[in-house]
Amino acid sequence: MYSTKRLASSLLFAFILSAGPAAGLPRGEESKSIAQQKSNSSQSPANALYFLTNEAQNAVAALKINSDGTLSAGSCTGTGGAGSNGIDGSTGQPAVPDALFSQSALTVAGNHLFAVNAGSNTVSMFAISRSDPTSLKPMGRPAGLPGDFPVTVAASAKHGMVCAGTTGALAGVSCARFSAKGGIGEFDALRGFDLGQSNPPVGPTNTVSQVFFNDVQDTLFATVKGDPAKNNTGFLASFPVLRQNGGTCGVSVSAQGSMASPSGTAVLFGARPLPDTGDGSAGNSSRIFATDASFGAAVLGAGSQGQATVLGKGTLADQKATCWATLNDVTGTAFVTDVGINRLVEMSVENASVLGEVDLSATGDPGLIDLTSSGSFVYALSPGNGTTSAAISVVDVKGGAEEAKLVQHFQLTGVAGKNSQGIAVFHS
């Protein structure tokens, strides 16, 4: 049922080194930086990167991350499920790029990886090999969901909990326990969202964008896009993690949630939890960095009663659709991408003000979708558009946007194409 094939062929994984590693940097500075990163595990380069091919025979592609941050050939492992495409509301055709209208189509928790199968309404779980993290072992059969068209998945290693967001006719959030031995248990009843969607859904507006846990993992959040043209308000949904009998009987994600539409937001998309400051500045709050496809990005404060406010807002005047976000530990800033513009924009995690821009137009990609960070590197996926091939841009941002260097443009020809979605890394 599952197919795991090694893709070592340099033809399949032909990559173009657009510039030498750390081009323009004195050698000494480069090696010092890498040594510093090694002394701090949260900053050391991860050693595998994953994304979803999201083809009819869905698969997770894994690439090796070298110690200099560059990518090289890895493996491709079938999920046992089917990928799919939403329908692009402006053309009536299968949506590409951004086939799923989402961030986090796959995610890593501990040494497990979870991926959605939008075409078969399941979530697949894999064990990541610590000695070779490009090697993935499927854990049982894909687990069935009570909703339609899963596009995003979150997992908490702390709680052994996996939650998926579905955005078809049965839209909402469902969670299941997982364990290293037993794989994914039964998904619980759908926490439904009344989006009036179809199978497949028509987007990108009026769809579920992302599910994620906050930094302290006591709340599960979902971002849901509104549709400004239809006066349809997007929202941030929150579901507390409940400790049963004080935690002695494990935890569950509350069946009851709250929805808030932070004033000034409309099309909330990719989100990253900010570290819990513990200063209680906005009540018992979680802080979240979230993109909004209608203007740029915002820093949100979410209170324990489900209320949410905009703490800061960054508007990108020339943007097309700012949808995906990553936080970089080395710069202490956020980077966002736009499916219609080939660049990274660096923003403040205090108030989402724009700090700089990395122009990547030289790579020829039409725009970028899901992205992630490891050490001082940002990895951003371009699924291409069927004419241009899929690729990942590897950008060293240790000096911030102004000094950022494209270190590699890794072509995915023969591995994945315009349907690909999601990106995640594993640190051994």
Ligand SMILES: *[C@@H]1O[C@H](CO)[C@@H](O)[C@H](O)[C@H]1NC(C)=O
């Ligand atoms: C590692 O880096 C993180 C993020 O910058 C920092 O919070 C932490 O204190 C560092 N740990 C050590 C041991 O230097």
Ligand SMILES: *[C@@H]1O[C@H](CO)[C@@H](O)[C@H](O)[C@H]1NC(C)=O
């Ligand atoms: C949109 O909804 C708001 C709040 O319900 C309402 O005040 C406003 O009149 C509506 N606008 C349109 C164009 O329907």
Ligand SMILES: *[C@@H]1O[C@H](CO)[C@@H](O)[C@H](O)[C@H]1NC(C)=O
């Ligand atoms: C803050 O959290 C604590 C512990 O969860 C709770 O007892 C308290 O009522 C919360 N305060 C507010 C203002 O929400």
Ligand SMILES: *[C@@H]1O[C@H](CO)[C@@H](O)[C@H](O)[C@H]1NC(C)=O
């Ligand atoms: C936004 O935050 C940055 C720090 O990240 C600060 O320098 C700037 O003054 C802030 N801007 C506003 C308008 O608060």
Ligand SMILES: *[C@@H]1O[C@H](CO)[C@@H](O)[C@H](O)[C@H]1NC(C)=O
């Ligand atoms: C794909 O993107 C390239 C580069 O932006 C562009 O030249 C081409 O016209 C696009 N093709 C389609 C089918 O949109």
